[in-house]
Amino acid sequence: MIGYPRWKIALVAIVLVIGIFLALPNLFGEENALQLAADRAAVTDADRTAVVQILKDKSVTPSGVFLEQGRLTLRFSSKQDQLKARDVIAEARPNQFTIALSQASRVPPWMRSLGMAPVKLGLDLRGGVYLVYQVDVQGAVKQLLDRREQDFRASLRNARVAYQDVAVDYSQNRVRVLFRDAEALAKGRAAILSDNRNLNLTDVTVAVMPAFELLLTPQEIKERQDYAVSQNIVILRNRLNSPELAVSEPQVAREGVDRIAIQLPGLQNSAEVKKILGKTATLEFRMVDENNNPLEAAGTGRVPLGSKLYYTRDKQPVLLKRDVVVTGDQLTDATFQPNTQDGAAVSVGLDSRGAAKMLKNTQENLGHLMAVVFIDRSREKNAQGVEVDRTTEEVINRATIRGVFSNNFQITGVNPIEGRELALLLRAGGLAAPLTPIEERAIGPSLGQDNIDKGIKAMVFGMLAAFIFMGIYYRVFGVIADIALAANVVLLTALLSMVGVALTLPGIAAVVLTVGMAVDANILIYERIREELRNGVTPRAAIAAGFERALSAITDSNFTALIAGIVLLSFGSGPIRGFAYVLVLGIGTSVFTSVMGSHALVQIIYGGRRKLDRLSI
Amino acid sequence: MEFFHKVTRFPFMNTRKVWYGLSALLIVTSVGLALIRGLNLGVDFTGGVVVETNFPQAPNIETLRAGLAGAGVAGAQVQAFGSSRDILVRLPPDPNAKGDQIGAHVLEIFAKTDSGVKLQRTEVVGPQVGQELFVKGGWALFATLALILIYVLFRFTPKLALGAIFAVLHDPICVVGFFALSQMTFDLTAISAVLAVIGYSLNDTVIVFDRIRERARTARKLSIAQVIDESINQTLSRTIMTKLVTLLVVVALLIFGGETLRGFSAALVIGIIAGTYSSIYISSALALDLGLRTDDLLERKAAKPEEIDGLP
Numbered sequence: 060m061i062g063y064p065r066w067k068i069a070l071v072a073i074v075l076v077i078g079i080f081l082a083l084p085n086l087f088g089e090e091n092a093l094q095l096a097a098d099r100a101a102v103t104d105a106d107r108t109a110v111v112q113i114l115k116d117k118s119v120t121p122s123g124v125f126l127e128q129g130r131l132t133l134r135f136s137s138k139q140d141q142l143k144a145r146d147v148i149a150e151a152r153p154n155q156f157t158i159a160l161s162q163a164s165r166v167p168p169w170m171r172s173l174g175m176a177p178v179k180l181g182l183d184l185r186g187g188v189y190l191v192y193q194v195d196v197q198g199a200v201k202q203l204l205d206r207r208e209q210d211f212r213a214s215l216r217n218a219r220v221a222y223q224d225v226a227v228d229y230s231q232n233r234v235r236v237l238f239r240d241a242e243a244l245a246k247g248r249a250a251i252l253s254d255n256r257n258l259n260l261t262d263v264t265v266a267v268m269p270a271f272e273l274l275l276t277p278q279e280i281k282e283r284q285d286y287a288v289s290q291n292i293v294i295l296r297n298r299l300n301s302p303e304l305a306v307s308e309p310q311v312a313r314e315g316v317d318r319i320a321i322q323l324p325g326l327q328n329s330a331e332v333k334k335i336l337g338k339t340a341t342l343e344f345r346m347v348d349e350n351n352n353p354l355e356a357a358g359t360g361r362v363p364l365g366s367k368l369y370y371t372r373d374k375q376p377v378l379l380k381r382d383v384v385v386t387g388d389q390l391t392d393a394t395f396q397p398n399t400q401d402g403a404a405v406s407v408g409l410d411s412r413g414a415a416k417m418l419k420n421t422q423e424n425l426g427h428l429m430a431v432v433f434i435d436r437s438r439e440k441n442a443q444g445v446e447v448d449r450t451t452e453e454v455i456n457r458a459t460i461r462g463v464f465s466n467n468f469q470i471t472g473v474n475p476i477e478g479r480e481l482a483l484l485l486r487a488g489g490l491a492a493p494l495t496p497i498e499e500r501a502i503g504p505s506l507g508q509d510n511i512d513k514g515i516k517a518m519v520f521g522m523l524a525a526f527i528f529m530g531i532y533y534r535v536f537g538v539i540a541d542i543a544l545a546a547n548v549v550l551l552t553a554l555l556s557m558v559g560v561a562l563t564l565p566g567i568a569a570v571v572l573t574v575g576m577a578v579d580a581n582i583l584i585y586e587r588i589r590e591e592l593r594n595g596v597t598p599r600a601a602i603a604a605g606f607e608r609a610l611s612a613i614t615d616s617n618f619t620a621l622i623a624g625i626v627l628l629s630f631g632s633g634p635i636r637g638f639a640y641v642l643v644l645g646i647g648t649s650v651f652t653s654v655m656g657s658h659a660l661v662q663i664i665y666g667g668r669r670k671l672d673r674l675s676i
Numbered sequence: 677m678e679f680f681h682k683v684t685r686f687p688f689m690n691t692r693k694v695w696y697g698l699s700a701l702l703i704v705t706s707v708g709l710a711l712i713r714g715l716n717l718g719v720d721f722t723g724g725v726v727v728e729t730n731f732p733q734a735p736n737i738e739t740l741r742a743g744l745a746g747a748g749v750a751g752a753q754v755q756a757f758g759s760s761r762d763i764l765v766r767l768p769p770d771p772n773a774k775g776d777q778i779g780a781h782v783l784e785i786f787a788k789t790d791s792g793v794k795l796q797r798t799e800v801v802g803p804q805v806g807q808e809l810f811v812k813g814g815w816a817l818f819a820t821l822a823l824i825l826i827y828v829l830f831r832f833t834p835k836l837a838l839g840a841i842f843a844v845l846h847d848p849i850c851v852v853g854f855f856a857l858s859q860m861t862f863d864l865t866a867i868s869a870v871l872a873v874i875g876y877s878l879n880d881t882v883i884v885f886d887r888i889r890e891r892a893r894t895a896r897k898l899s900i901a902q903v904i905d906e907s908i909n910q911t912l913s914r915t916i917m918t919k920l921v922t923l924l925v926v927v928a929l930l931i932f933g934g935e936t937l938r939g940f941s942a943a944l945v946i947g948i949i950a951g952t953y954s955s956i957y958i959s960s961a962l963a964l965d966l967g968l969r970t971d972d973l974l975e976r977k978a979a980k981p982e983e984i985d986g987l988p
Contacts, residue, residue: 497801514933517937579879579922593683
């Protein structure tokens with residue numbers, strides 16, 4: 060009469076077994092570990108063997124070694140071993156790896172190879188820094204307009220077309236080129252289009268002058284903004300993965316339209332990271348104007364045509380040609396060389412376009428001076444609290460071209476301390492748009508541990524109270540509900556481990572809440588059974604009716620909670636999202652265990668009995 | 677064990693004026709408190725800086741305050757956070773302050789009082805982010821209410837839906853009133869608690885409605901007021917038992933969850949109590965006063981041929 064189909068019991072059993080299996084990795088705990096990442100390349104198997112050998116020579120034995128996703132993880136059974144190993148590796152292989160101190164799970168290798176991992180902990184539980192940057196997407200559009208303006212001027216100059224003006228209007232998102240007459244306009248248009256084929260130029264008349272304009276479409280603006288955000292994400296990732304910053308498992312993700320959220324687990328002091336992340340450094344190579352006197356230009360303020368006035372680090376004026384030989388976006392590589400015969404140097408690689416230009420330039424200008432200009436854009440607040448972009452341009456190096464070179468050469472004369480940072484910034488590339496930090500949350504590791512302890516304590520006591528209460532109040536059925544509750548927690552843990560959503564303190568609160576909801580469903584069913592029994596229905600019929608009739612109420616009540624959970628999820632800011640994820644997943648597992656799971660158990664306990672006079676409820 | 681062995685027979689509908697009065701009082705007090713005293717909005721919404729530190733021994737807060745003021749840190753609120761050894765400093769948004777520097781700066785000043793002080797946590801929220809989160813939180817509340825209204829309309833009748841929505845509004849208002857009264861920090865976690873309360877409170881109401889619909893179809897001789905009374909009484913043990921167990925769990929959160937979850941769990945405790953109250957005393961009563969009739973609850977397919985036959 061209870062008639063709960065066997066396949067449903069089997070389904071419950073299978074799900075539970077899979078759940079227990081997937082939740083297993085959480086039982087192993089964590090160990091001190093080192094994470095090694097190689098700069099711009101994956102750590103290889105050969106590196107792994109080498110590192111283990113280096114450690115063996117100094118009699119440090121790691122308790123586990125894993126090579127995953129290009130990162131080498133070394134586990135150690137004690138803190139001393141971990142620290143000693145770090146020093147040993149750093150000494151034996153200077154500058155080869157980023158070495159970050161971290162924690163790694165003791166999960167056995169076969170489980171790892173199946174992709175099984177324990178629940179990830181959020182920053183509030185493991186400590187770390189959470190940063191949100193605002194990307195200046197307007198600035199990115201401005202940069203595009205500026206580049207177009209420069210391109211137009213260059214095209215017109217190269218084609219020797221006389222033009223009146225090239226004017227940028229940021230508010231209208233357009234660049235206008237003004238000419239004296241229609242003939243010049245036709246030539247100018249041809250010159251620009253021969254350099255940039257895909258431009259859509261429209262004729263206009265500005266104050267009786269013939270002109271054409273390039274107007275960015277909303278589509279182009281959006282593309283440019285998206286490009287700026289995704290490009291910045293790539294660059295931030297590169298910067299965070301370089302050996303100069305020892306960060307383990309950094310996460311960089313887009314948030315909303317124009318924001319980037321960064322998670323740096325285990326990091327204590329964000330000052331160094333923020334300094335590197337916010338920088339927008341790039342290089343330009345220009346020829347030195349050797350025919351004019353820079354001191355005179357600086358004194359009178361009159362700069363000769365075709366030149367531009369710069370200063371060196373020690374405030375010496377320098378005149379450089381306006382035409383840029385190579386710009387920073389043509390850089391492909393930059394490495395710091397501490398000990399060359401000319402002192403510290405940064406070795407630079409160029410792409411094919413840059414290399415071709417550099418080759419032509421060095422051939423033509425052998426024996427002349429070439430300068431390296433370092434451009435650093437940063438965003439600051441002025442005295443009025445208004446944000447301004449400050450661009451610092453300095454000549455960091457002037458040297459005579461002694462040979463012909465193209466794609467690979469060295470910049471000498473850099474300061475050894477700055478050389479390292481310069482190499483990092485050049486390599487990571489210039490940011491596509493300036494960044495402003497707008498949110499920062501840093502949680503110390505001891506507070507994280509404290510939060511875990513409190514969260515678990517609350518969970519244990521809360522569940523214990525519910526367990527005892529249910530057992531006393533509903534006796535055997537109460538114990539069935541308790542088993543279902545425990546299964547719920549196991550399944551939820553399995554889901555969280557599998558999905559890889561980080562568990563936060565609000566997430567633990569959500570676990571506690573779903574326990575409440577699972578109990579709720581069971582109480583609905585049991586109260587209904589009792590009611591049916593009071594109405595004189597036989598025990599078997601009461602069970603069947605209880606499970607069946609309570610279902611509509613259970614569906615309704617969980618559905619409304621699900622609505623709240625999904626809204627929370629889409630509302631999605633850090634702490635709330637952690638809560639909502641667990642709530643939504645937990646609603647699923649709690650309905651499954653408290654309806655199907657407990658029904659299966661009731662069937663197992665009471666279903667086989669031939670005579671059923673009374674229920675222990 | 678069983679607390680409700682016999683089905684209770686409380687005359688909820690006859691006494692509903694009393695409960696309306698109580699609810700009106702609660703709502704007016706809550707709104708009044710929120711308007712007059714205001715909410716103690718957290719750094720999530722106002723923007724600004726929070727620095728949490730831990731001392732080996734309980735420090736004198738006055739000394740710390742004086743230290744900060746002496747070092748030129750303006751507008752700092754210093755308070756104990758949980759225990760007397762945990763000190764929380766809150767600073768207004770300062771355009772020139774950089775997060776990690778302000779944390780280190782506060783720590784430096786505190787170290788003069790006790791060199792064993794440790795930095796536990798820093799949070800820096802830009803003023804525009806705070807504003808946005810506040811607006812977003814408001815929208816989330818609105819969206820939840822709207823979606824739930826649609827769901828209830830779909831599942832039940834318009835009159836019941838209105839009763840449900842009123843009951844559902846009643847509970848978060850009480851929670852907000854509690855935050856205004858206690859001056860606990862109202863932050864993002866508090867908002868998520870309010871949303872959870874909305875989901876929870878509706879849950880009870882829906883279960884009562886479910887029963888009312890069921891009874892209306894089977895016990896056709898009873899008046900609608902009798903049906904409602906019976907339904908509430910029949911589901912009473914379930915309503916109270918589930919909320920009791922949920923309260924047990926939430927109280928464990930309140931006691932053991934630490935300071936970070938205190939606001940959240942307190943909001944849930946208040947919300948669950950208010951929700952239980954409103955779904956027993958208010959939501960169905962309101963539906964009755966909105967003119968709910970047995971006919972509204974009958975299945976439409978069954979109701980139509982009866983009308984053709986001219987039956988009542």
